[in-house]
Amino acid sequence: MSQPPTLSATEITSRRLVLRRAVHATDRDALVELSTDPEVRAYLGGPRPLGEVEQHVDAVVAAGVTSWPGSYLIADNITNDVLGTLMLARRPADSPGHVTEDGGELELGYVLRRGAWGAGFAGEAATAALRAAAGELPDQPVLLVTQSANTRSLKLAARLGFRPVGTFEEFGAEQTLCTAALSTFGDGGGTTSIRTKSPVSRAALSGLP
Numbered sequence: 001m002s003q004p005p006t007l008s009a010t011e012i013t014s015r016r017l018v019l020r021r022a023v024h025a026t027d028r029d030a031l032v033e034l035s036t037d038p039e040v041r042a043y044l045g046g047p048r049p050l051g052e053v054e055q056h057v058d059a060v061v062a063a064g065v066t067s068w069p070g071s072y073l074i075a076d077n078i079t080n081d082v083l084g085t086l087m088l089a090r091r092p093a094d095s096p097g098h099v100t101e102d103g104g105e106l107e108l109g110y111v112l113r114r115g116a117w118g119a120g121f122a123g124e125a126a127t128a129a130l131r132a133a134a135g136e137l138p139d140q141p142v143l144l145v146t147q148s149a150n151t152r153s154l155k156l157a158a159r160l161g162f163r164p165v166g167t168f169e170e171f172g173a174e175q176t177l178c179t180a181a182l183s184t185f186g187d188g189g190g191t192t193s194i195r196t197k198s199p200v201s202r203a204a205l206s207g208l209p
């Protein structure tokens, strides 16, 4: 049987957060802010054009679910307010920065709204997602790629246990490639709970942008 390519959970709950694939109309403003805030986008190619972002966010809200498997909204588990997004997806083999011959490794990415920095939310979300992934996928390397100038992201990577293994150029900037073994995040339990039954229909999934 082939292994699931990435996390299958539709919802992962941690101490303060819920990672959810479901997207609600009330998430719209937060999602637009994430892609248009110059500070948040400083190491991600700069803010994206508002009209383009609104069009994309409206399509995602209409679909009711994040665009790709392995992508989650990070929300406060009491208020349900969106604090950011997290992605645990496959790094395309034709992108630079790999630790295996064939590429396609799991890659972790995270983006928090500016107002949510400095509270440990990204670390908590990443730990919960990696723990859930370690519980359902075989051991394998996980990548984390971040601009070498992005010190906050590199600090977070180190706290999570990722180690830098090299640098390369992409998008006109030096990127640092970090990696960690998925199994090191195992041992579920704790305060993480995982739900895999989809709250959204297959039809909604197939209509994603």
Ligand SMILES: CC(C)(COP(=O)(O)OP(=O)(O)OC[C@H]1O[C@@H](n2cnc3c(N)ncnc32)[C@H](O)[C@@H]1OP(=O)(O)O)[C@@H](O)C(=O)NCCC(=O)NCCS
Pocket: 039, 040, 041, 043, 044, 108, 109, 110, 111, 112, 113, 116, 117, 118, 119, 120, 121, 122, 123, 124, 145, 146, 150, 152, 153, 155, 156, 159
């Ligand atoms: C990268 C990014 C997610 C890091 O956010 P962050 O809030 O610094 O990261 P963490 O969740 O690990 O929080 C750690 C900080 O919270 C503080 N903190 C406060 N309460 C905490 C708690 N309960 N638990 C842990 N840390 C806590 C820590 O002391 C630390 O602060 P410091 O960096 O000033 O020492 C954020 O800067 C961001 O979204 N940047 C824009 C997007 C981006 O560049 N993404 C990277 C692409 S992969």
